[in-house]
Amino acid sequence: MGARVIYWFRTDLRLHDSPALQVALDLNPEVLWPIFTWDPHYVYKARGGLNRWQFLLDCQMDLSASITKLNPKSKLFLIREAPQTVLPKLFKSWKVTHIVFERDTDAYPRERDAAVTAAAEAAGIKVITRSGRTLWDSDAIVKQRDGKPTMSITQLQTTGKQLGLIPRPIPAPTSLPDPGPMPLDFESEPPAPTEDINSEQRTKSDTGYMSIAGPKGDFGIETMEELGFPSATTPHRGGESIALRMLDDIIDNEEYTAKFEKPKTSPAQFEPQSTTLLSPFLHFGALSPRLFYWRVQDLTDAYGNGASKPPTSITGQLLFRDMYFAAQAAIGPAFTQTIRNRHCRFIPWHLRSKVDPKTGMVTGEYEIDSEEAEVWFQRWKRGTTGFPWIDALMRQLRHDGWIHHLGRHSVACFLTRGGCYIDWERGAEVFEELLLDHEPACNAGNWQWLSCSAFFHQYFRCYSPIAFGRNWDKNGDFVRRWIPELKDFPAKFIYEPWKAPIQDQKKAGVRITGDGISEPKDSELATYPKPMFDFNKRRDICMAAMKDAYDVALFGDDPCIMDGTWKGSFLSDIENQDEDDEEDDMSDVDGRIDKEEDVKSESGKRKGSSKTKPSKKRKN
DNA sequence: AGGTCGTTGTTATT
DNA sequence: AATAACAACGACCT
Numbered sequence A: 001m002g003a004r005v006i007y008w009f010r011t012d013l014r015l016h017d018s019p020a021l022q023v024a025l026d027l028n029p030e031v032l033w034p035i036f037t038w039d040p041h042y043v044y045k046a047r048g049g050l051n052r053w054q055f056l057l058d059c060q061m062d063l064s065a066s067i068t069k070l071n072p073k074s075k076l077f078l079i080r081e082a083p084q085t086v087l088p089k090l091f092k093s094w095k096v097t098h099i100v101f102e103r104d105t106d107a108y109p110r111e112r113d114a115a116v117t118a119a120a121e122a123a124g125i126k127v128i129t130r131s132g133r134t135l136w137d138s139d140a141i142v143k144q145r146d147g148k149p150t151m152s153i154t155q156l157q158t159t160g161k162q163l164g165l166i167p168r169p170i171p172a173p174t175s176l177p178d179p180g181p182m183p184l185d186f187e188s189e190p191p192a193p194t195e196d197i198n199s200e201q202r203t204k205s206d207t208g209y210m211s212i213a214g215p216k217g218d219f220g221i222e223t224m225e226e227l228g229f230p231s232a233t234t235p236h237r238g239g240e241s242i243a244l245r246m247l248d249d250i251i252d253n254e255e256y257t258a259k260f261e262k263p264k265t266s267p268a269q270f271e272p273q274s275t276t277l278l279s280p281f282l283h284f285g286a287l288s289p290r291l292f293y294w295r296v297q298d299l300t301d302a303y304g305n306g307a308s309k310p311p312t313s314i315t316g317q318l319l320f321r322d323m324y325f326a327a328q329a330a331i332g333p334a335f336t337q338t339i340r341n342r343h344c345r346f347i348p349w350h351l352r353s354k355v356d357p358k359t360g361m362v363t364g365e366y367e368i369d370s371e372e373a374e375v376w377f378q379r380w381k382r383g384t385t386g387f388p389w390i391d392a393l394m395r396q397l398r399h400d401g402w403i404h405h406l407g408r409h410s411v412a413c414f415l416t417r418g419g420c421y422i423d424w425e426r427g428a429e430v431f432e433e434l435l436l437d438h439e440p441a442c443n444a445g446n447w448q449w450l451s452c453s454a455f456f457h458q459y460f461r462c463y464s465p466i467a468f469g470r471n472w473d474k475n476g477d478f479v480r481r482w483i484p485e486l487k488d489f490p491a492k493f494i495y496e497p498w499k500a501p502i503q504d505q506k507k508a509g510v511r512i513t514g515d516g517i518s519e520p521k522d523s524e525l526a527t528y529p530k531p532m533f534d535f536n537k538r539r540d541i542c543m544a545a546m547k548d549a550y551d552v553a554l555f556g557d558d559p560c561i562m563d564g565t566w567k568g569s570f571l572s573d574i575e576n577q578d579e580d581d582e583e584d585d586m587s588d589v590d591g592r593i594d595k596e597e598d599v600k601s602e603s604g605k606r607k608g609s610s611k612t613k614p615s616k617k618r619k620n
Numbered sequence B: 001a002g003g004t005c006g007t008t009g010t011t012a013t014t
Numbered sequence C: 001a002a003t004a005a006c007a008a009c010g011a012c013c014t
Helices: A019-025 A039-044 A050-070 A083-093 A107-122 A140-146 A153-163 A240-252 A253-258 A279-282 A287-301 A314-335 A371-382 A388-400 A403-413 A424-434 A440-449 A467-472 A477-482 A504-506 A537-554 A561-562 A589-593 A596-608
Strands: A004-010 A031-037 A077-079 A100-103 A126-130 A355-356 A359-365 A508-510 A526-528
Touching: A004 A019, A031 A083, A031 A440, A050 A240, A050 A279, A050 A287, A083 A107, A083 A314, A100 A107, A107 A314, A140 A153, A140 A314, A153 A314, A153 A504, A240 A253, A240 A287, A253 A287, A287 A314, A314 A440, A314 A596, A355 A440, A359 A424, A371 A388, A371 A424, A388 A403, A388 A424, A388 A467, A388 A477, A403 A424, A403 A440, A403 A467, A424 A440, A467 A477, A504 A508
Parallel strands: A004 A031, A004 A100, A031 A077, A100 A126, A508 A526
Antiparallel strands: A355 A359
16 A cells, blocks of 8 residues: 555645655655645634735635646645644544644644644654745754854854755645545544634634535635635735745846845835735745745846845845744744743833743733823724824734834834833734734744844834834825825825924814824814824833843843742833823924923932842843 | 944934 | 934954
């Protein structure tokens, strides 16, 4: 009897450059089942917005069609049960000899794959895995560094060089074996009732687990409607075919590809955007990072002088992705939180995560230590902060599922160290729900970067919600695109509309009024909210608090963080001194900005109020 | 121990 | 458009 192989697709929804699929085909199998399991973990427990579900279905449909082209009897078979429970039953019922899949170093997949592997080995099934989600095998990077995480791009580059050249992409298969019979002669196990973190956005509570083989009983892929979802809003569509076409277009544009410098690409450019927009395809594995890398690198080598180099080049972007994956591979599940993460600086943010004292892991809930901060967070999320640059980005994020990297910097800095002083984990959760390209390692890593918790430390470099956008887009076209209320606003005031005289507001057909939460009443004109705080004042407060946090120098693994005895280590009054209620009267905001003296003397007072600090802690 | 540099800050000045 | 001051972190190199 020949090999009877399950190829388990997960975050590798592609046929081109799949080392794991190649090794499955090298077994010369008698039969091969390409399967995808609907995992209750991703349906109920991980945050996932409608746009990302749409993108996933796109990728699945495209892959399924490509598989059928290679073998009319085959397609991507969707199985609706948790892999941990259904795979052992399939092993037996389908007389499987091998299961092959691409490795996944995220927290939950590691746990899941260990369980599946143990069950397979117990049943005498051979498990074969390959790395293919990153340029280098993240675990090999960690091993080479004796378990230490890559905390800078230099470290990743150095270690990568030691491991040798990034493997060249391998061609897509030209044919696939037949699938074998797929009897379901066992009890199916619907997911255990659990809290559905995504229930708000569903129209139906049932998410398509009507039967293990799907609504039509043919292991087919469901529609958004069958999944209980309203339509997605994103214009970005998924699938390997689109990814390869987009990559071809990028490579065809030799100048663009060879001279690409990330910091020079505009966050305000839209239709078309200034960057490649290939990240969502990398996330779902519809595009191999190694294929992307080598197509760009070969072009760059041929281009000669004048080509950009890492870290600003396109290949540099892929290196950063590997850096975050390798950091997560070394640090483990704590990488996506501050608590128990010894490489993440502890900063006493507002709205910190609640922690399960038994596991030391965050629970998904957070402490509302400040009603004001909670309001700021809600307004940030909805895109009604009153700062048009921030709001435009947040609205684009919600609608399209993608914003430019520097736009992400703007809103992340604003939420954390450069405005609201709110826990980066709150922002990361919002990105996790809304981003098409959400990657747990990259998301957590970038939020730590922007909040100056790890990877990046120059907290005195602070993005202005007014100046930064204006530098890229003087006329405010990007703001007008996403905040139509402001589309006729004079360019002079487009980034700070509260400064516009009433006559100008009337002429533009909009009133700058309201708290960004409730609908303003009795306004005949459209409205756009007043800014939720004086940015300059908040920046000074945040920067002083950051300096304090750096002086205290506590990290996420310090015992005093877990037991709460850290309280008192920080100049906690630093945050509670903007008492003079702004309320409705932000019109004199200009007048206030000049009062730096206030802030200076406050900070002098704080220094004098000498709270005793614990001796400086150091990580080693 | 000390100097330089780090993918992507802001503002004022030349 | 380029440059300096702002205030001043930590990795990396010598």
